[in-house]
């Protein structure tokens with residue numbers, strides 16, 4: 001395991017078993033844990049997590065793609081402490097410098113025209129607001145999302161989420177339709193990625209024709225699907241669909257909750273990599289480095305239309321979360337994290353592709369920067385998902401000191417999305433552990 005110069009303080013709280021029992025007794029059972037024998041994490045430092053015994057783990061999941069700059073990054077912690085000493089909350093009914101300063105900073109990273117921001121507390125809430133704004137602006141109701149997408153758990157965002165595993169039989173947000181996912185690895189259409197992009201875009205045209213009044217409020221997608229298993233979508237798809245949607249009166253929404261803030265390495269935003277310009281950008285996770293905040297940026301005329309009724313968010317835009325956002329964006333620049341995501345991400349992906357050569361179970365390696373996925377299959381021809389094996393690999397890697405995630409409809413995609421500060425040595429270590437875990441799981 002690569003060296004680390006940080007030693008966590010001794011943990012003096014209740015034992016892991018006591019905490020597990022308390023959790024079983026008093027915490028809502030929908031709050032699930034990842035491992036069969038749950039791990040307890042009590043300290044974090046940059047790319048490292050520590051359990052109550054001081055055991056160190058390389059965090060290759062970053063609190064589910066959330067800790068962008070590193071756990072307890074000293075500069076961010078310092079800015080949080082400085083702000084907390086002066087003012088935590090007063091609401092946006094008063095002026096405070098941090099809210100417009102962070103809005104301005106976000107605008108500086110966006111294409112021209114995308115310059116006004118509304119802050120909320122979670123990705124679900126941000127998506128909800130984005131949809132409501134699109135409906136208010138266009139006067140249309142129907143929304144098109146993608147199959148295999150994940151947009152959150154509130155009413156409209158859960159309706160836009162497209163996995164039966166996250167759906168329940170209760171009325172959710174209405175008038176949401178799901179278009180074919182343009183994933184080249186698992187797609188009902190044959191052909192090259194370019195053909196898949198074209199055929200999938202044509203299917204959106206059909207959806208408009210058959211399932212909507214013809215005019216829509218919005219199209220929403222993740223530039224790379226996260227929970228869905230790092231499915232990239234065929235290049236060219238989004239620009240074709242954005243054209244179609246705009247011809248049908250709709251706005252295009254980029255859900256950058258996982259892909260934003262430099263994670264993809266080559267670009268600050270996922271939509272830039274897909275060569276499209278959305279009308280609304282939804283952000284969360286990485287913007288707060290683990291603190292609960294999210295944002296929606298859009299054009300002035302779209303935002304203006306939303307002022308015909310009152311809209312309010314108690315915590316959104318509070319001085320503390322705005323201080324975090326400002327610190328995060330500074331650190332991404334000062335620490336060169338986007339470039340690190342590009343360079344270390346390429347190395348990591350190369351290593352994973354090496355594992356694909358070696359291990360029959362690795363059906364696909366995909367993603368960009370430090371948002372990578374490894375899809376495990378029982379058979380490369382049939383692509384039968386190797387869900388059990390994925391769970392075994394996950395558990396085994398943990399024993400060897402590496403924490404990974406899993407996703408995809410069948411839970412057969414290893415999700416590798418570490419804090420953007422990991423080093424080349426960490427990437428090599430993760431690949432060697434995965435190599436051993438794949439060997440052990442196959443044996």
Ligand SMILES: Cc1ncc(COP(=O)(O)O)c(C=O)c1O
Nearest residue numbers: 122123124150151152226257258
């Ligand atoms: C792409 C995407 N959008 C929205 C959400 C919902 O965010 P939250 O859990 O903060 O509500 C998530 C969460 O994983 C996500 O990955």
